[in-house]
Amino acid sequence: MRMFRKIFLALLMAAGCALLGAPAQAQDSASTPIVLENPHYWLARPLKKAASLSAAVGYPYGWHRNHQSPIHHGVDFVNPQGTPVLAAADGTVYYAGSDQERLFGERANFYGNLVIIQHNLEAPEGGRIFTLYGHLSYVAVQSGERVRQGDRIGAVGATGIALGNHLHFEVRIGAAESYFAVRNPELWYAPLPGTGTLIGRLLNADGSKALGIRVTLAAPKRALYTFTYADPSVPRDPALDENFTLADAPAGCYRLRVRGTALDVPVCLRAGQTVFVEARLP
Ligand SMILES: [Zn+2]
Incomplete structure (x- = not known):
């Protein structure tokens, strides 16, 4: 009986260690967002200031609108x-x-x-x-x-x-x-005044690129979203190896989330800033 109790306690301790290890793993799953110092923002927006200057959110680069359109090349x-x-x-x-x-x-x-x-x-x-x-x-x-x-x-x-x-x-x-x-x-173009740009690399648990996933940048009073590139063939910046961008996000602090998963990464963007984040789905 004592023997069984010892084994039970040992198992319990092992389980406890595993539980204690879980948060550390969760932290490891997302690298700390980093501010990019020299993004190549060499282009101006191709419209006058009075025009609508932000890209349409429903059809970002690399997304196919749930197969309703070709993969977007712009x-x-x-x-x-x-x-x-x-x-x-x-x-x-x-x-x-x-x-x-x-x-x-x-x-x-x-x-x-x-x-x-x-x-x-x-x-x-x-x-x-x-x-x-x-x-x-x-x-x-x-x-x-x-x-x-x-x-x-x-x-x-x-x-x-x-x-x-x-x-x-x-x-x-x-x-x-x-x-x-x-x-x-x-x-290739700077975020609009008062906003920042988030560049991201969203990975599956196995380290492969997460394809066509809706990514939300949530703040108490607003939620912005985009989609990761839907196919591995979508061309990426070789230095960044990104698979989504979210430009013109009003300056502030957000949580990067993917619905249906426990992913929850704090991201703060200052006006004029470009932040890069890699996140791995749990
Ligand atoms: Zn288009």
């Missing part, structure tokens, strides 16, 4: 038809016109009227930086024309495959005409 700025579209940086117009006969996306007439600008900028990973502006109602520049940052290059529309008027904006590295040379545009 971000969308929803604005009325005719809203001026501006060059994001100095450069030369690489292409201006329709994609009816020249392929820039998944198929012909994908972007409708588009402009691609070749910038005098080299990405840190190597390769020329291009920006693409799609679904324009009209194009105000010609191929070969030099443009300065802020120059009007066209206007918002809904040409090509577009659900309503918006500017589809892409950043491409090294290959202007490659649909797969894209990067997340939110890694």
